[in-house]
Amino acid sequence: MxxxxxxxxxxxxxxFHSEQGxxxxxxxxxxxxxxxxxxxxxxxxxxxxxxxxxxxxxxxxxxxxxxxxxxxxxGMSYKNAMAGLDHxxxxxxxxxxxxxxxxxxxxxxxxxxxxxxxxxxxxxxxxxxxxxxxxxxxxxxxxxxxxxxxxGGAGDSSVLTSFGVFQGMRASAQHLWGDPTLRGRKVGVAGVGKVGHHLVEHLLSDGAEVVITDVREESVRRITERHPEVSVAADTDALIRTEGLDIYAPCALGGALNDETVPVLTAKVVCGAANNQLAHPGVEKDLSDRAILYAPDYVVNAGGVIQVADELHGFDFDRCKAKATQIFDTTLAIFARAKADGIPPAAAADRIAEQRMAEARRS
Missing domain, CATH: 3.40.50.10860 (Leucine Dehydrogenase, chain A, domain 1)
Incomplete structure (x- = not known):
């Protein structure tokens, strides 16, 4: 209606004419x-x-x-399906x-x-x-x-959102480099607000080298005052061109991966918290053509929705964190499905999510 x-x-x-009908x-x-x-x-x-x-x-x-x-x-339909939620x-x-x-x-x-x-x-x-x-x-x-x-709530869901993205990064590292640790890897985080600043903490704790940028100077300053070892890029355009960048984490608004950014992106992996990172469906093929591994956004950023969904049943942080930890295995499974089917990771994730939704409609 x-x-x-x-x-x-x-x-x-x-x-009535949306492509996302x-x-x-x-x-x-x-x-x-x-x-x-x-x-x-x-x-x-x-x-x-x-x-x-x-x-x-x-x-x-x-x-x-x-x-x-x-x-x-x-996007939320697919995210909730991939997270194993009954929503x-x-x-x-x-x-x-x-x-x-x-x-x-x-x-x-x-x-x-x-x-x-x-x-x-x-x-x-x-x-x-x-x-x-x-x-x-x-x-x-x-x-x-x-x-x-x-x-009666769970509080700030950005805590587990960032944790889930971190698990997605670890899975990406495992898939690409054979080791889940991010020690010594250079990670660029675009957007260090509610989710991004928690992600930076996880990365630093794991030994990563971190470069950040944000349109809000106070968000950048909050991190650099606490962690002077963190580097700052002038803007997102400068960040994605950073020499030696291993992982790019878009953590602001959507559309970060487009016809202008993908050709100049130096990172080998894209894994971030932002929703709808692909500006259009053809972008993931462009990433694949450049041998850039893309961890589907709605899979890795599902920690927050896992947390708020649990709130409806009596919130338990440890239970939620355990479920968010599974994002590591889910991401690896998507990469394996993508390789087996000869399709990009986002398409593989879509197939898995659509299968779960279709089965629910038939039951």
Whole structure:
């Protein structure tokens, strides 16, 4: 069910002509009193209620917001399937600059919209939303995860997201170099915010040489003050051209791997926390042609969704960490499937996820 009454033309075009189609439900939300404009996209509930975070971002248009919600929701279906969770995929986006328009009243209004779906969609944190925001949303909606421990939640999911990415890197190293350790490997991390700064800690503890960049100077400074041995690249373009780079970790927004970046990328492995890293389907072939190993983003960054899903059943950190540790074996299995089928790793991951969803629909 999609309510498109009065929707702008670019929104309607995106809904009905998107390449990422097949969604079960898209809800356009507006609350004039608080200034809320949001999109909730449910891609699939084949495995269970759709689970995915809420992104708060200043999109250039409503159509751009819808497109992002559709793409992210589809990605969550695959991520949840590969993580072995009994959840389908969904995602929500709130349109606007959170620094300017985010208020308690707006978040409460948003919570009421999520609650109106009756549990078909379970929300959590994403870019621009935090644990404190989910505490507010939860006052209006029981289907809210990513809450603070004081409010019955698991807290910051970026802790296990970074741990899962680290496991994906270890699996990539095992596959490519025959040893999971990252000691002596040069790793470039683009984006050292909620997830990236935890990832840097894992890398340094394992003996890696780390280079970072971020558009936010304070995020860079937070790391270099604690770890002066960490190098800083001027920007992402400089980072991906770093001489001797072994692993590139995109940990900011999506689309980091595109027709401009892949030809100049010096790394032998791409493994990062960002969602939707491939700008278009042809990019992975470009990576393969350059013998760059790509660890599928939705596989390695699943630690966070593992954590918030567990919150629905009484959160246990050790249980979650044990499940996130399995990302190492899952990533290796994907590389093996890719080699056996003669396809890129992302295509192999898609096949495994689609098989699980198809089996759920038949049962």
């Amino acid at each position: 999609t309510d498109v009454t009065g929707a702008p033309a670019d929104v309607l075009h995106t809904l 097949g969604h079960e439900q898209v809800v356009l939300c507006q609350d004039r009193a608080t200034g809320l404009k949001a999109v909730i996209a449910i891609h699939s509930t084949a495995l269970g209620p759709a689970l995915g975070g809420t992104r708060f971002y200043p999109y250039a248009s409503e159509g751009e917001a819808v497109a992002d919600a559709l793409n992210l929701a589809r 389908g995929g969904g995602k929500a986006v709130i349109i606007g600059d959170p620094e300017k328009i985010k208020t308690e009243e707006l978040l409460l209004a948003y919570g009421r919209f999520v609650a109106s779906l009756g549990g078909r969609y379970v929300t959590a944190c994403d870019v621009g939303t935090y644990v404190t925001d989910m505490d507010v949303v939860a006052r209006e909606c029981r289907w809210t995860t990513g809450r603070s421990p004081e409010n």
